[in-house]
Amino acid sequence: MTTLAPPLPRTAFRPLLPVLLAATGVLYLWGLGASGWANAYYSAAAQAGAASWKALLFGATDAAGGITVDKTPASVWVMGLSARIFGVHSWSILVPQALMGVATVWLLYAAVKRVAGEAAALLAGIVLALTPVAVLMFRFNNPDALLVLLLTAGAYATVRAIEDANRRGRVWWLVLAGACVGFGFLTKMLQAFLVLPAFGLAWLVGARRERLLGLAVAAGAVIVSAGWWVLLVTLWPAADRPYIGGSQHNSVLELTFGYNGFGRLTGDEVGSVGGGGTGGVWGRLFGAEMAGGIAWLLPAAVVLLAGGLWATWRRGPVWTSLLLWGGWLVVTAVVFSLMDGIIHAYYTVALAPALAGVLGIGVVALWRKGFTGVAVLSGAVALTAMETYLLLESLVLLVLGLAAAALLLLVERSLAVAALAVVIALAGPAAYSLQTAAATHSGALPSAGPSVGPPVGNMNFGGMGGLLDAPTPGADLVALLRQGDHTWAAATVGSNNAAGYQLGSGKPVLAVGGFNGTDPSPTLAQFQEYVRRGQIHWFIGDGAMSSTATGGSDAGARIAEWVAENFEAQQVSGVAVYDLS
Structure with a gap:
């Protein structure tokens, strides 16, 4: 298997993986209980599931089974089971989300390492761990934490499937990839399917055998793992189960294709409280509401995706993996930018693993390309410095970033300069991530950054996080x-x-x-x-x-x-x- 290893001993970065995972755990777990119930809507469903197996199965919001949450219930299953074992309190509900975050960083590291080496894998893991919207959602109890974990697991399984098919002609890893996406559907419905074009393209390009069979097997795994619960709810007598929340006719299919499906694209969502409007291709992601969570490294990711594909043109699994992570990033970003229905800033956590994977692989690929590749890296660092300035209006970070970009060109392939450039580029999102972890977040619409305080630069801290808070009874x-x-x-x-x-x-x-x-x-x-x-x-x-x-x-x-x-x-x-x- 072709790999792109940095010009260092192969084990140079291996001892740092435990450090990365431990640091991620501390960042995601520290002071977690301060957010209380976080999103009380899902905490109440977890409480109901802890008291009633039937409520848990359907994702009901109360133990008597009056009505379900307006999503498929996989994330409620995790929280409900945790609450059954450890009792109903904020830690039993929120700790699983933090552990999902650590697992997601590890899976991303493992997927990138198999094709691009440990340096690329470590960089990808650090970027994911320090993406502000990832810090927000892995410390919160919306379904997005489980969704991102499952999709990252699906990407890892796809990388393994391509490798296994080329070596042994087997497609069993694709069953796992399809099952991960299918359970992603059981977490947040059709949003999980946004990764399928990228996974399918990577398979068709990277696999040399069993291409059509592999696609059929993966599609079957998606259908079975996603469809069993839908079939169960459809066949279960409506009078003997909770009402399907978010639908107007007590129908899980209506919920799938309407309120949580095509309605999100068109804005035609019966019973919603309003659409999100469009921001143009990529434009919404750089707007005041979403930028603080995800935009810091997006310009660099676009540059490194294009540069990485050029630097590794048709070079085995490295090029294929860039197609996988880059396809995930582009498709999801375009859909989020153009959808006309309900969309919230925290949805962008679905971009974080793809962005991190592109950055990790792209940096190492371009570094090995020589001066031309380093010039592209220099441009990416400069873009990051300018984006950081637009977000925080920090002249210090702008000057340091531009200086680091210049040093990359002036000091030929210096690892010390490269490391310095990475540290400076990550300074903005890292600081914002620390602020996110230090703040308490509650309600239905959390936003990355501090919960309170005046705007800093062009950032609107806190967003609409308290708009739909649950009452605290006397x-x-x-x-x-x-x-x-x-x-x-x-x-x-x-x-x-x-x-x-x-x-x-x-x-x-x-x-x-x-x-x-x-x-x-x-x-x-x-x-x-x-x-x-x-x-x-x-x-x-x-x-x-x-x-x-x-x-x-x-x-x-x-x-x-x-x-x-x-x-x-x-x-x-x-x-x-x-x-x-």
Whole structure:
């Protein structure tokens, strides 16, 4: 197998892998509990899964199984199982995410090392570990941490599959690659499939045997690993399972292809709270909301992808791996830039492994190309210095970066100068990553960087992280919710509202209307029947979020109106509470 090793003894960087993984673990775990429940929406689902196997299977937001989260539930499975074993608290929910981050860095290192050597692998691992949006999401409990781990595992398996096919004519590694992408679908639905063009291209270019068979095997693995849960939900009697959150007709297929599918591209998402608008090709990634998480090294990655492909033109697994990581980066970046539906800044964590893989392989490939390659590296360092200045307005980092770029050209192939250039190029994202790790992040829309504080340079710290925070119930309300033995201790409009009361009391709370309050579950008639049967003790008003501007159901609003008209409100811990019993 052709490799691109740096001009150093082969084992020179090997002892640094444990150091990298340990440092990544410290960065992702230190002070993790300060973020509390982080995204209470998914923490409540984990709490429900810890109490009920059925709620865990479907990803229900409460143990009684009223409605599911608006994603496929693989990430809830991980958190729910952890909560079952270690108890329901912030550490049992957040530590698995941090460990996923360490595992992702290790898998990226392993994948790059097989084709480009240990220096490239170490650089790729460092870049991934210090990407601010990666630090954010591997310290948070959105599904993105598991998604990135699975896709990186799929990339590693694809690299191994190409190698194994060329040596032995076998395609079993492709089964694992397909299964990883399939379980990525069970984590965040169609977003997982954005890597498939890159994986398929790398296989077709890199494998010399069993090309069509390999594609068929991989496709079958994707379908089976992604489809079994969809089939199970479709065949399960609707009356005997939770309502599928995010759909208007209790359909997982509607959720897959509508709200979480093509609607994200077109903006036609029934029941959503608005689209994201477009930013032009790549433009959105450099905008104020997303730039702090991912943009620091994007210009350099584009340059190094093109330069690396030129430097290794059709040179075995190195060139193939650049196609794999570069294809992942380009396809995902273009889709994120042009999609017209809901998109949030933290989605860009899906770019981090691909960006890091391109940088690691590209730097070593161009370094070995001689002066011409080093000139390309110098340009990449200069671009990074300018991007860092645009983000932080740090004149010091700009001057140091441009000086490092010049030294690369003036001092012929000096490893000391190269190392200095890498350190300076990573200074901006590293500092921002440390700020991200030091801050607490909660709510539905976390952003990289400090949670509070005035803007620095052109960065908007904190973004919209607190827009959809769950409420923290007062002691009197908690005591009230713990009274009696009902199917649901309470009901309230919107999943984040329900999550706060449920996590505070430890009792199931029905999220009327699902995440946005726009799902038709329960209907007014169903809710009235629950009340007649004595299944709901309290209804909590105030702060309800329900909008029909994009065609969503008004059932939540109608239920809130019916309760207000037929029951007397009392103020408990500052909120309106109705006794339905």
